[in-house]
Amino acid sequence: MRTGSLPDLTAIFKRSPGRAEWAFLFDLLPSAALLVDLRTHQIHLGNAAAHSLTHFSVGQLSGRPLNEILIELTPQALAKSFSANKTSWHTPLRAGSGRPARIEVSAHHLGSESDFAVFLLQPHRGSSLEDEMLAQRFQALPVLAGVPRQPDLRAAILQALQAGQLLTGATTLAFYQIDSDHQRLCRKYIWGLAESLPDELPLNEAENLRVTYTWQPGARPFSELHRCAQTQDFAYLASTPLDPQAAYDGILVVADQIGDPPDHFESMLELLASTIGVTERHTRTVRVLESKLQRQMQTMSQTESIQDVVNDALLFVTPALVVTDLNAKAEALLGYGQDEVHGHPLTDILITSRPILSEIQEILANPAPRDLGNLRLTRRDGQTILVHLRLKPYLMGQAIQRLAIVVTDLSREEQFDRRTQQLEQQAQLGELTAVLAHEIRNPINNISSALQLISMTLSPQDALQEEIQRMQGDCERLEQLMRSVLSFAGSRNYQMDALELNHFLQALVPRWRSRAARTGAEIRLHMPETEYSITADRIAFEQVFTNLIGNALEAMSAPGGIIGIRVGPCDQPGEENLVGIDVSDTGPGIPQDMADKVFAPFITTKLRGTGLGLAITQQIVNAHNGRIDLESFPGGTLFKIKLPIRHENKPL
Template sequence: MNTSSPLSSLSLRRRPKPGLSAFESLLDLLPAATLLVDTGSLRILLANSMAAQLTGFTRGELNNHSLGALFPTLEKGWLNANPRRWNLALTPPNRRNRQVIDVQVTASLLDTKGEFALFSIETVSERESRDAEQLRQQQVWEALHTLALAPQQADIDSTLKQALQAGSALLGAPLLAIFQAEVSHLVLDCSAICGPAEMLPDRLPSSELVILQKPHLWKRGKRTLSSLHRAARASNLAYLASAPLGEPNALIGLLVAAGEQVSPDENTLPVVEFLAEAITSILQENILITNLRQSLQDYRRETMITSAVRDASLEGVITIAPDLTIRDLNPSAEAILGYASREVHNQPYQKILIGADNIIPPFLTEQPGVNIHNSGNVRLYRRDGSAFLAHVRTLPIMDEDRLESLVVLIQDLSQEEQYRLQNQQLEQRAILGEVTAIFAHEVRNPINNLSTGLQLMALNFPPGDSNQEVVTRMQQDCDRLAELMKSVLSFVRPVEYKMESVDLDKTLRRLMERWRPHLAKVNIKHMFQVESGAPQIEGDPRALEQVWNNLINNAIQAMSKDGGTLAIKIRTITTTDHTPRVEVSI
């Protein structure tokens, strides 16, 4: 019985490990001179072609060569150094070029045990060139970053200044300037400059845009083409590069770069063109932003005026969206309807404008181009449920052929209705005044006749006759009726009061004597109380007598059934502001 495994009959192949030839090919891919070194014996195992070119050896001669022979100054403890980078002197053997080369050597271990190391060799001049190139690249990137951030400055002058500083770093040119066209004067003004301003003119003729409409590089000793070139020659500049700003058919200026000592290279003009395009974009963006700001300012001003007019309008203004929901109300609409604008926002207009079915007819939302719809006088309802008459108009607001919103104008006619009623009352009062005036004139004539007759009767009675008192009271009644007629006439014409000194004690006692017979009939006694020292007052005696008569008459009517006592008191009082007053109570 055969017990051997079937796998024992299979021949296993292992992938061969890479040899030194493979490593040598890899070393050739490295850009610097490189050596593969055995760290134990300090022997060179492999070298790439760049190492052979640097040392003057062939690759075969470098193989198994002593590392110490090439770098005599390499310290013994180099394996433990950190970092493993040294500035050494590369010394070729006697049979080769004996010139000592200053190099920088960097060692990198290839394995964890540290048995093999790669030595990268770079001459000091190469390193300095590389560092200079890296520095230059860093400066270019920083300049490009500065140029990209220029539009973020607060104003156009700061933006152009930063752009020119970035351009100076890109070109290595000490002088850059921007000349912009001034249409009103047909010249090019220097709007921004970086460097000594005295080397370039402040203003150029507009013909420079025609001569220098394409990028151009002038060098010292060459023929001048324009006044700008002549100014550069007069300032002893080594070169002057220019590129137009703007579009080919709409130039707006020139970008100028110049230097006194450094000669331009082949990249100078392309970089100037690039900067001109960047600055053109900045200027165009500034023009666009300026126009947008002006448009925004105009829009805000128009909006402010519209809002002020809308808020000050006595008509209620309701803005309604195309879906027939309310957007807002102006203050007059809030006062008319009793709603706050925030309360009705996005509410269907039918819930607010209650009582009108045809305020917004369908054709306003379906047919564009309709100017205004007049709904006429409509009875609407306020929030508290009260009805009022209003004149309603609806205005569609169109955006081209699209309905943007609807504006409903409401004029509250309730005040006009009140004014109409008041006018009716005034007309009625005017008619009543005319009738009253006629009546008063007709009544005054008989009263005057009675007064004249009483005066004649008084003359016919002897002085001590008891009838004299009766005639006197009748004469006073006639006078009182005459004053009542004057009061009636005051309904239709203003009253002119005649102010004079009035003794309240005598006036009221005389008035009570006139009322005494009537008081006796209704079983009313009267009592008169006057504070001693009560002063006289200023007033119209007839008007005051009318007031006292009205008060006495009211008191008599109140006590006419059961009788009573009518008390009249006159006293002096002092008000809170220490002003003396006379109080009469009936």
């Protein structure tokens, strides 16, 4: 770049020449030149060529900040360029006429120890400033179009101000908006040299700035902004509201200290203000929608969490009675999955013993919660269960948004009531049976005694002796039956004490070995090394094992049968404090139709059995807080008893 020749001024500079000498020397330079104080970044002096180029007089140039003439050469830009050893630039010039040309600038220090530098200015041989401004306006269009796409309002407004600078060429842009306490207008955003504008404005300024207006020197200032522009020696200051009907929404301010406003300036301002206003309203609308969406998401999340924790089945339907949602309890109760019922009519899913459609329609007409009471519901598998129905409408304004149907499963309560009724009937039957058994035992004893007397009066060879023995056997079986009935039906006081299972079974089993040997059976006892202790009535548990071992021996009619008794810990989760006692045999097993009711009273597979042995066994085990279960299969039967382990610190 041609900068012209610069004479060696070091010697003169050391002599501290006066201003007239500097002016004379500068006028000798062939190029426009500015003497700049690098400490203050102010123009100290300009030559005649600089006056011709900038259209500013020597007095107007003196004392003016350099970046007011050379916009891009701010103190920060100069410091960055000098640190990179850059001393030439291609930059626009702000001329006093308002129609300058683009120039080329080079900087020359006046000695290594000097704080002054000479900036030589030459017109750019390329396009004019008007061409540059037109190019800038084309650059502004995509910048302005991208404003609504910014992620937040601050970035959007700053980008709009940047586009405004490209459009107008102004150096000062600001955006004022009412503060949070509605007391004043605050300068929220700035671009360029807007620090010279006031930070705050009185609230009544909004009324003075309701229309687009451009103030220039000579016009009467009627706003705080105009007075500030007059004090700061601005060439013009323009303002426009985002919305003429609501100036408090925001005011855009564009100003410059040099030159006149470009053509179509106020149209550019209104375009900028309109873009900022639309973006602000869009951002505000998005925030409101995001807030509503967040609340709805929270409501949905809370609803889903509530749906998952409530014990009732929940169905949600539209006012058109179309299913939109149901919780896991409803899926289990009705037998339908979420995807299967979504969008289907409620009447296809909720099939009840009495019509409820008319009652639902009444709620839709007059929204209010309603209790439909108890009724029977048909599940997907055809099973009918007792439920309780409640309806709850959810409103948005005055209209129903959706209807919640709460279904409470009463099948367990119904079963409990039925079982309670059965137990009450059984208790009454037990009392009656005990009375009858007691009353029957006396005649049986009398008949048995009479038969003994008759037998004694007859000779042993008498033909009636055989019939008498048969009748006495029948009396003994009836007596045994009555004792079992009284044992099952009557209340029993258990004498609880510590019972060591190993010692108990090791003493009990040998008493059965001789009887087992007579039938060709074997009893095998499997005891652990650990001694398990329970809290039990010894006599009652002797009856339990008498029933189980006796039944097993009777079931194994063929020789070679094996009865196994095993004691050990329970291995199921939650059964760590239980001990298991298994009693098995290798008999034919119990038919499946009998296995389901083997513990019921008067149920037996033996020709001469009473059907009360296993019922009494279960009664005893239950009284000891235990349980007994049956596993039967062809070739064997297994009774599994589980009882609480006794701990030493546990009271009897």
